[in-house]
Amino acid sequence: MPVLNSLIDVITMKSEKPMRRLLAYYGILAIIVLLIVYLAPGLLNRVAAKGLAEVSTGPGVLQDALGGNATANVLAGNSLADLAVTTIMILLGTLALMLPVTWVYMSARPIPGHSQTIVQTLLFLPLVVAGIVYIVQNSLALAFSLAGVMAAVRFRTTLRDTRDVVYIFLSIVVGFSAGVQSLAVGSLVSIVFNLVILITWRYDYGRNVLTPTANSQWAGPLHVLAGPTGDHAIPDRDLVLSLTPEKAGALSDRFQRVSKKLGKKKKKPRFDSVLSVRTYDVPAAQAQIEKILQEKTKRWDLDEVVTNTGKPSEIYYLARLKKSVPRDEFLTAIHENADGVIDSVDLETRGAPLDVKSGTIQ
Amino acid sequence: MTSARTLALVASVLAGAAACRAGPEAKAAQIRTLEAERQQEVARRIAQAGDNTTKPVAVWIMPPELREISGLASTPTNHVLAHDDEIGRIYEIDPKGGIILKRFTLSGAPHGDFEAITIVDKDIYLLESNGKLFKFKEGGDGEQVDYSKYDTHLGHECEFEGLAFEPDSAWLVMPCKNVSSKGNSDALVIYRLPLPLTDSPRFTTLVIPMSEVIGSNSWKNFRPSDIAIDPVTGNYVLVASHEKALAVITPGGKVVRSEPLPPGHAQAEGVAITRDGILIVSDEARSQPADMMLYRWHQ
Numbered sequence: 001m002p003v004l005n006s007l008i009d010v011i012t013m014k015s016e017k018p019m020r021r022l023l024a025y026y027g028i029l030a031i032i033v034l035l036i037v038y039l040a041p042g043l044l045n046r047v048a049a050k051g052l053a054e055v056s057t058g059p060g061v062l063q064d065a066l067g068g069n070a071t072a073n074v075l076a077g078n079s080l081a082d083l084a085v086t087t088i089m090i091l092l093g094t095l096a097l098m099l100p101v102t103w104v105y106m107s108a109r110p111i112p113g114h115s116q117t118i119v120q121t122l123l124f125l126p127l128v129v130a131g132i133v134y135i136v137q138n139s140l141a142l143a144f145s146l147a148g149v150m151a152a153v154r155f156r157t158t159l160r161d162t163r164d165v166v167y168i169f170l171s172i173v174v175g176f177s178a179g180v181q182s183l184a185v186g187s188l189v190s191i192v193f194n195l196v197i198l199i200t201w202r203y204d205y206g207r208n209v210l211t212p213t214a215n216s217q218w219a220g221p222l223h224v225l226a227g228p229t230g231d232h233a234i235p236d237r238d239l240v241l242s243l244t245p246e247k248a249g250a251l252s253d254r255f256q257r258v259s260k261k262l263g264k265k266k267k268k269p270r271f272d273s274v275l276s277v278r279t280y281d282v283p284a285a286q287a288q289i290e291k292i293l294q295e296k297t298k299r300w301d302l303d304e305v306v307t308n309t310g311k312p313s314e315i316y317y318l319a320r321l322k323k324s325v326p327r328d329e330f331l332t333a334i335h336e337n338a339d340g341v342i343d344s345v346d347l348e349t350r351g352a353p354l355d356v357k358s359g360t361i362q
Numbered sequence: 363m364t365s366a367r368t369l370a371l372v373a374s375v376l377a378g379a380a381a382c383r384a385g386p387e388a389k390a391a392q393i394r395t396l397e398a399e400r401q402q403e404v405a406r407r408i409a410q411a412g413d414n415t416t417k418p419v420a421v422w423i424m425p426p427e428l429r430e431i432s433g434l435a436s437t438p439t440n441h442v443l444a445h446d447d448e449i450g451r452i453y454e455i456d457p458k459g460g461i462i463l464k465r466f467t468l469s470g471a472p473h474g475d476f477e478a479i480t481i482v483d484k485d486i487y488l489l490e491s492n493g494k495l496f497k498f499k500e501g502g503d504g505e506q507v508d509y510s511k512y513d514t515h516l517g518h519e520c521e522f523e524g525l526a527f528e529p530d531s532a533w534l535v536m537p538c539k540n541v542s543s544k545g546n547s548d549a550l551v552i553y554r555l556p557l558p559l560t561d562s563p564r565f566t567t568l569v570i571p572m573s574e575v576i577g578s579n580s581w582k583n584f585r586p587s588d589i590a591i592d593p594v595t596g597n598y599v600l601v602a603s604h605e606k607a608l609a610v611i612t613p614g615g616k617v618v619r620s621e622p623l624p625p626g627h628a629q630a631e632g633v634a635i636t637r638d639g640i641l642i643v644s645d646e647a648r649s650q651p652a653d654m655m656l657y658r659w660h661q
Contacts, residue, residue: 060462061393062455064400065421065653066407 016309018107019198025100026191032096047089048184086181090134094126094178097190098171104194105167107310108201118164125168126175133179160242202311270299271318273349277334277342278312284341285315292333293317296325312343321349397459404458404656408640411658415641416624422460424644424652428453431644431652433478433489433525433588434632442634442642443486444654445479450488450496450509452479457642457656466501468509478525478588478632480534482557487534489525492517495534495559512559518542520551523631524589528613530596532557533566537586537600550575550584550611552598574617581605584620588633592659601633601643608633626655635659 008024036044102119136142159165170193177186200206243251275293279285282305293300300319307313321330327347334345400420407419424431430447437443437454441463444453450468455461468488475491488496488509493516498509516522520538528535531554538551552568575584587603597618598611606627609620623630623643632644641659646652 060425061396062425062460062462062654063423064460065423066418 018104018310019195019202022100022104022194022198029096043085043089046086047093047178047181048187087131087134090130090178090181090183091127093183094130094174094186095123097174097183097187098123098126100194101167101170101174101190104197108197115160115164118159118167122167122171126171126178129172129175130178133176134181136179269320271301271320273319273321273347274303275300275317275319276346276348277315277317278344279315279342280312281341282307282313282315284339288337288339288341289315289317289334289345292330292337293319296322296330296333298322393461397456397461400460401456401458408658413658413660415658415660418624418626418655418657419640420458420460420656421626422455422457422654424647424654425462426651427451429647429652431646431654432476432523432631434590434634434642434644434654435479435481435486435526436590436593436634436636436642437481438637440636440638440640442636442654443479443481444632444644445476445488447476447631447646448473450474450476452486452488452501455654457636457640457654464503466503466505466507468496468498469506471506472496477523478536480525480527482527482534487525487527489522489536491521491523491539493520493522493536497559514553514555514563516553516565520553523585523587524600526589526591526598527557528554528591528596531613535589535591535598537589537598539585539587548572550586552589552611568613568615570611570615570617575609575611575620577617577620579605579607579620579622581607584609587629587631590633590635592635593637594639599633599635599641601630603627603629603631603646606630624655624657 007028008021033044102122105122106114106119132146136146159168170190173189174183174186177183177189275289277285277289286302290300298320300317303316303318305313305315321327327349331345331347334342338345404420411417411419428444428446431444432447433445435443440457442455442457444455445451450472451465452467453465454463456463474494476488476496477491478489480487480489484499486498486500488498490496493514495512495514496509497512498507501507514536516536519542521540522536523539524535524537526535527533533554533556536553536555538546538553541547541549541551546569549572550570552570554566554568555563556566572584576582581602583605584600584602584607585604586600586609588601590599591597592599592610596613598613600609600611601607601623602609606623607620608623610618612618627643627645628648628650629646630643631646632642634642636642639659641657642654643657644652644654
């Protein structure tokens with residue numbers, strides 16, 4: 001792996017952008033494939049495109065069922081060595097295709113944090129699926145036996161994120177394609193899958209502006225913290241229960257920090273808006289934004305800077321707009337002064353107070 | 363690891379791998395040696411077999427691509443042409459060396475229910491079960507060959523699984539596996555189609571009562587799955603996969619003999635006889651892989 005990482009570093013000029021690193025990986029993989037095609041023509045057909053293997057050329061040795069010798073077995077199309085080489089090729093091909101999928105899974109997530117179990121499953125599952133499918137092949141009897149075994153060994157698990165299920169499906173697809181010796185299909189599916197995932201993640205495709213998301217994860221807590229009762233209720237019980245103690249501690253620190261900013265209980269909220277800014281140049285963007293904030297808000301405070309690699313970093317401000325400044329005017333002013341350093345900007349303003357009763361931990 | 367060291371490592375791996383690449387000539391020479399050894403071994407077994415025509419002198423396991431091996435045809439060089447049931451792809455096999463010498467495909471690799479093959483001088487004919495014939499020339503290894511298609515219009519009368527060329531009469535001989543006409547349901551029907559093929563060919567039909575074909579055997583029927591012409595006597599040699607049987611019939615319709623095939627034939631779909639007296643029977647894969655068995659052939 002260090003060698004692979006070094007190679008990717010050389011090709012990408014040490015870029016941390018996932019897209020560049022992914023393309024570099026596929027470039028290296030393509031070179032390895034070409035090398036195999038050059039060194040052992042026909043070997044790749046065994047695992048990449050079984051249909052092509054059927055039109056192989058050159059002499060072929062038939063197995064001798066009466067006598068046979070070691071040489072014959074080595075040369076024969078169905079020898080044990082042949083089977084072993086094909087199986088190893090299938091497994092290595094599966095791993096080579098699933099490795100970048102795990103990278104994408106770990107990096108391109110709207111919510112920070114991922115399940116290590118799923119990452120490992122993404123590597124193990126296709127190996128097992130490929131093995132099963134390779135054994136079953138066209139045998140109906142084996143397929144029925146397999147169904148029986150699977151029925152006996154039941155496993156159930158609930159995945160938290162819908163996207164995790166899709167990753168699992170992809171690993172099954174790659175495993176199937178490897179098992180039927182058509183890895184060409186699996187490789188195309190996984191490459192396109194990775195690119196689509198990265199692009200949708202990079203541009204936050206499909207984000208509902210009305211729903212608080214990763215970019216505005218403070219909007220919900222702000223509503224509650226600034227609510228009329230001010231009892232610091234947390235709106236999502238399941239979310240809290242799923243946290244590790246470390247994450248809960250970190251969240252608690254954040255709430256306390258925000259709580260301090262909001263001021264004393266029963267008082268009017270000091271801030272009513274969250275300004276989220278996406279930029280590749282944090283210092284320049286801060287300078288531009290803060291000029292506008294100074295001019296257009298009653299008060300503002302820098303809440304957080306989230307530094308990303310491969311996609312724009314995020315800056316969050318808490319603000320209270322001047323009554324005379326409507327939201328559109330404020331955003332227009334930021335856009336006009338963006339000076340090319342701001343990728344996107346969004347302002348979420350507190351609406352009606354939440355029903356705190358329904359948001360408390362049950 | 364520095365970039366330079368990484369690149370040096372990759373370059374050395376590439377150079378080493380390129381140096382290790384085995385030449386195709388070396389492999390071909392290895393196969394030729396093996397073929398010669400096997401031919402000697404089969405010749406020894408044939409000599410040992412003596413008059414025993416039921417003990418196989420060689421059994422070759424077919425590769426997965428020939429799991430539905432269907433028809434066989436003997437070539438002038440004592441090789442055989444074989445083909446798969448579903449794709450118009452032809453394999454030339456050295457039956458004594460157990461080597462697939464080459465493969466060539468009909469242009470566009472047409473799919474169909476290919477059942478039998480025969481050689482007429484420089485032409486090769488491939489028969490579909492519905493009576494359609496594909497005519498083409500022999501191709502080189504890996505090549506695609508052009509073909510012409512000819513409909514015998516006999517598909518509605520019977521289902522074909524066998525084809526052979528009778529050189530004395532220049533007929534294509536096509537035994538019927540399943541007869542559609544009720545009048546001939548108790549008979550073995552063999553159509554004979556004169557060459558060259560014309561738009562309105564004059565068929566001759568050989569109808570042999572089934573009781574004569576079955577003889578003293580316990581079969582209820584005899585549905586031929588392939589036919590070959592004995593190069594010495596000119597008799598028709600038919601195999602029936604369902605009955606696991608073999609019958610020898612003269613071109614005049616007299617049954618010379620009918621007998622069970624030697625044991626071990628799961629589904630005999632092809633038969634050929636070489637000029638040097640080897641009977642070759644091929645079996646489609648069932649629970650076992652497809653195979654090709656060689657026997658001594660005496661009249």
